[in-house]
Amino acid sequence: MFEKLEAYLEEISHFLSGREEREEILSEIRSHILEKTEQEFGEATESSLAKVIAAYGPARRVAEKYLDGRPIIAPAFKRFLFRYTALLFGLHFILTVVAVVSQESFLMFPIVYVPSMGPFEALFYLPMAFLFDLGVVTLVLYLITQSKKDVKLPWPRFSVDLDEVKTSGRTIGRTIGLILMTALTGTALYFYVQYRTIFFVNLDFAQHRPIFTPEAGQLYSLILMGLWALGTISLAAKLVTPSPWVDAVEKGLSLVLLGLAFRQPLDTALAVHLPEGLVPWFNLSLTITLLVVCIFVAIDLIKALVRIGRRRLAK
Numbered sequence: 001m002f003e004k005l006e007a008y009l010e011e012i013s014h015f016l017s018g019r020e021e022r023e024e025i026l027s028e029i030r031s032h033i034l035e036k037t038e039q040e041f042g043e044a045t046e047s048s049l050a051k052v053i054a055a056y057g058p059a060r061r062v063a064e065k066y067l068d069g070r071p072i073i074a075p076a077f078k079r080f081l082f083r084y085t086a087l088l089f090g091l092h093f094i095l096t097v098v099a100v101v102s103q104e105s106f107l108m109f110p111i112v113y114v115p116s117m118g119p120f121e122a123l124f125y126l127p128m129a130f131l132f133d134l135g136v137v138t139l140v141l142y143l144i145t146q147s148k149k150d151v152k153l154p155w156p157r158f159s160v161d162l163d164e165v166k167t168s169g170r171t172i173g174r175t176i177g178l179i180l181m182t183a184l185t186g187t188a189l190y191f192y193v194q195y196r197t198i199f200f201v202n203l204d205f206a207q208h209r210p211i212f213t214p215e216a217g218q219l220y221s222l223i224l225m226g227l228w229a230l231g232t233i234s235l236a237a238k239l240v241t242p243s244p245w246v247d248a249v250e251k252g253l254s255l256v257l258l259g260l261a262f263r264q265p266l267d268t269a270l271a272v273h274l275p276e277g278l279v280p281w282f283n284l285s286l287t288i289t290l291l292v293v294c295i296f297v298a299i300d301l302i303k304a305l306v307r308i309g310r311r312r313l314a315k
Contacts, residue, residue: 004046005033008053015063025066073138074145080153081137082306088112088133093298096122096129097291119291123259126298130305174235181232188225197221201272209272216269219260226257244307251301258294 009026016022033052034044041048056062073081095106095114100122106114117125144151191198197217201209210217234250 002044002046002049004053005030005049008033008056008059011059012063015060016067025063029062072145073141077141077145077153079310081134081141082309084137084140084153085130085134086302086306088137089130089302092129092133093126093295096126097295100291101287119259119262119287119294123255123294130302171239174238178232178235178239181228181235185225185228185232188221188228192221192225198224211272212269213271217271219263220269223257223261227254230254230257244304247304248301248308251297251304254297255294255301258290258297261290 009030012029013022013026016025033049033056037044037048037052040052092112092114095112096117098104099106099114099116100119103116105116106112114129115125144153188198195208195210196214197210197212198221199211199217201211212220230250230253234246237246
């Protein structure tokens with residue numbers, strides 16, 4: 001037994017699947033290497049085998065040659081990978097929002113479980129839910145592909161191809177949007193430097209009255225300015241590159257900023273006096289507003305991730 005040859009074959013085996021098929025491929029590679037070694041060096045030794053193995057190529061590339069034409073997921077199903085993932089994650093997302101609002105757990109056997117959680121915890125739960133949904137869909141498509149059966153997967157007729165993005169007239173619109181967002185962010189920054197908040201009850205800045213307490217006002221102001229700044233940077237980047245990574249990064253960071261808004265207790269955030277009966281309604285409306293914004297941002301993030309995945313699969 002030649003140790004270097006066996007070690008090389010063992011490394012190749014890590015990239016192969018199916019026991020019988022793997023053994024057949026490894027046996028073929030072993031015979032080919034031994035035959036080539038005897039032809040070039042007369043006999044097979046550890047040193048001569050090392051030279052032939054080095055010329056044979058990295059283990060992964062050798063395995064890929066034998067796997068060529070044997071995809072893990074059939075090409076016909078690749079478009080369904082992110083379609084079904086988006087649908088499953090959409091359900092996950094809706095149940096997560098309901099769990100946050102109702103403080104109840106949800107179980108949809110056998111694949112969806114949403115625990116009771118707060119808004120901030122939900123922002124960390126959702127990325128893990130997306131990866132879980134992607135893994136479930138990938139596993140199902142892999143099993144269908146390996147079964148080699150003619151399976152027609154359903155898809156609603158009202159579906160929209162997220163790759164179909166219109167580009168006509170976008171440059172002008174983005175330029176105008178960039179100018180407006182830059183002006184808005186700059187104005188907000190000016191007021192923040194002057195008053196440490198951008199939320200006021202009145203417009204008389206000589207005797208200004210902030211809506212929120214100093215701590216809450218600073219937090220909310222920085223979050224809102226951060227969202228505007230991200231939008232400004234995103235618009236500027238889109239004038240240079242159409243990469244969906246721009247949207248993905250912007251929306252991901254926006255979700256983080258929005259999550260920070262939930263760290264401030266709403267019942268102690270107000271600096272103005274409201275009738276006692278209106279305080280719960282104000283807190284509820286502010287919470288719902290933040291959740292709705294999070295939903296729309298998360299949907300845009302999913303769309304960007306889908307476009308990224310489609311582009312990678314198309315390469």
